[in-house]
Amino acid sequence: MTFYDRDQELDALRTSFESPECGFYVVYGRRRVGKTALLKEFCADRPHIYFLAAQEAEARQREKFIEKIAEHFDDRVPRIGGWDEAFDYLGEKLATEQLVLVIDEFPYLVAENDSLPSYLQSFIDEQLQNTDSMLVLCGSSISTMESDVLGHESPLYGRRTGQIDLQPFSFQQAREVIGYDIEDAIRSYAVTGGTPMYLTLFDYDLPLGENIRTQMLSPTAVLYNEPEFLLQSELRNPARYMSILEAVATGHTTPNEIAGATGIDSGPLSKYLQTLRRLRLIDRAVPVTASAKQSKRSRYRVADEFLRFWFRFVEPNRSSIEEAPKVVFDGTIEPTLPDHVAPTFEDVCEEVVWEKIRRGELAPYSEVGRWWYGEHEIDIVGLAPDDDRILLAECKWTSDPVGHSVASQLREKAPHVRWGPETREEEFALFSKSGFVDGLADDLTDDWSLIDLTEVDVCLS
Structure with missing residues (x-):
């Protein structure tokens, strides 16, 4: 399967691995969001051990974990009595080679033994930190990852060198x-x-x-x-x-x-x-x-x-x-x-606003989102508190071109947005699936932007 995007996340993982010190990364996010694909792409050209936990008894989980380590180092599978011994064995091996260790679906292990984060804490403090290897814990159970790995009361709190909260793709x-x-x-x-x-x-x-x-x-x-x-x-x-x-x-x-x-x-x-x-x-x-x-x-x-x-x-x-x-x-x-x-089109248009801000095609705004009050509603409002400037925009996913009435209605709604001083600067924008009626652009002032699907495509390509 083709791997798409995630350049920023891959760069962060690469930087951590190439650091002269050890790395402890936490990767989490909703199911199906691509966490495993990201980690496999990262590991593809690096020495690594990838262990995928399963919903099964603790003893069998530990056996499989040890088997993975022994297989990588071409070693005979040792007899291991507990997770403390398992991590001691791992520590001995990491002393001989720099590699990435990925434990995927880590919450399955915690579900069978909630003391596991404590064992990992000892492993990180006493063994991993003396290597230049990298440990990655990955999980889809956001509640477990945020409480048992990242939470203030977790034994692992404060030990991570980085984290990736993997999000679905934007448009x-x-x-x-x-x-x-x-x-x-x-x-x-x-x-x-x-x-x-x-x-x-x-x-x-x-x-x-x-x-x-x-x-x-x-x-x-x-x-x-x-x-x-x-x-x-x-x-x-x-x-x-x-x-x-x-x-x-x-x-x-x-x-x-x-x-x-x-x-x-x-x-x-x-x-x-x-x-x-x-x-x-x-x-x-x-x-x-x-x-x-x-x-x-x-x-x-x-x-x-x-x-x-x-x-x-x-x-x-x-x-x-x-x-x-x-x-x-x-x-x-x-x-x-x-x-x-x-x-969805409104969300896409909001992406266009941010992209135009990054490109300098729109004045900067620190906050962008929807606005409503009573019977009044505006699809996109941008706020620039330092400059007393506001952006007001409507997004129309209709089969007819947008005309003068939509522009007039947006201008009439502007005073209902109670924000900033009376002397605030106002900018307006209209987004339209089907374009705009002839003459609309000529009848509007320079503080208006008209954006059709062609421009959306160019902006987000």
Whole structure:
């Protein structure tokens, strides 16, 4: 399989390995995000031991670990009585050769023996630090990695030399994988999101609709049951979490709306939402002008485009999909797909704003995000507090060119954004899938930017 992007993460790992001192890196992130692929790419041209833990008894885990070490050093497998002896054996071998040791799915080991971080602490302090080798702990259970490896109360706290919280691809990064033109690329990203495995399952020589039908609407396809697998691997009782995700994916974004849609009382709901946020399955957002800690105007959204698509279109239609998937696609998905893509387009436009800031094509802004208050809402607002400057932008994923009315409405909404002094500098931008009506650019002043899909493509290529 082709390895995409991750240049920054690879550079960080290379720098650590080439350092004259030992390295202890922690790599974690959601399942399917590409952690194993990243580490295998890094290890490919370096001496290494790669150990993938499994959900099995501790004694067998330890046996396999020792076998891996002995195999690398062409040594007879020794008799080992515990993890302390296992790491002593490893330390003896590392004294003879510089290498990378990767322990993948480390949380599986901790689940069988929660004292393992203490054994590793002793190994790092007493043996690894006397070598120029590198230890990498990797895991998909974010809660375990953040508490038992990175947490203040972990024996390993403060010993890491670096960490990588691996994120899904942004649209700009995913563009390298998605083989469609810009319009279909955005539509496709709204279905797969930035998870590398999902992106590479699609055949970009086929129309998007065909990929959806074969990869998501077939009971035999990997993606058909993927969200259930993800939740079952993280949660003991996923049913209520499933209902919350479906509610958010179908437009219930405030706590009151989610409670009404699911029938879950506000007290328990708060804990469920917190868990879903910790697992990075939903995001909580507040208006960009508000304090994230203090604002009560929070909204939730499914954090992953694929999950948002699945809970909106697949989960509610499972029975129909099993009988007539083409009917579901033609009658339910295709007609409402533009509505689903529109929020994704806003995210893509936000990426364009940041890219133009980096290139110097837009004035700098320190914060960029959505804004809403009462009945008023603006897709993108940028804030530059040091310069008393604000950017206000709308994003239109419509089949008609954007005209004067959209520009007028945006200008009328500007005073409702209560931020900065009355003398603040205002800049405006319009993003449009279908371009702009003739004469609009001539009728707007220099503080306006009009950005169509061609410019989006050029900017993010």
